[in-house]
Amino acid sequence: MQMLKCPVCNSILKLNISYSGCDWDTKAGKGSGYGWEVSLDCINSKCASLFTIGHVRNINDFVGLKDELKSVQ
Numbered sequence: 001m002q003m004l005k006c007p008v009c010n011s012i013l014k015l016n017i018s019y020s021g022c023d024w025d026t027k028a029g030k031g032s033g034y035g036w037e038v039s040l041d042c043i044n045s046k047c048a049s050l051f052t053i054g055h056v057r058n059i060n061d062f063v064g065l066k067d068e069l070k071s072v073q
């Protein structure tokens with residue numbers, strides 16, 4: 001299986017969804033409620049690169065693929 005790797009240090013990237021509340025960073029704009037940030041985070045703590053993909057309104061609005069189809073940890 002192909003896994004996405006960090007372009008900086010070549011470690012595996014992990015999908016992360018965390019609440020930032022920064023809906024003003026999205027195209028939908030301030031007050032839109034898109035406060036959950038979806039990102040790919042490098043698992044190497046010395047590198048700690050973080051690649052934000054976008055935001056969702058509720059954590060339950062996002063569902064990952066089945067394990068065998070996933071390209072990130």
Ligand SMILES: [Zn+2]
Pocket residue numbers: 006007008009010011042043044047048049
């Ligand atoms: Zn890295």
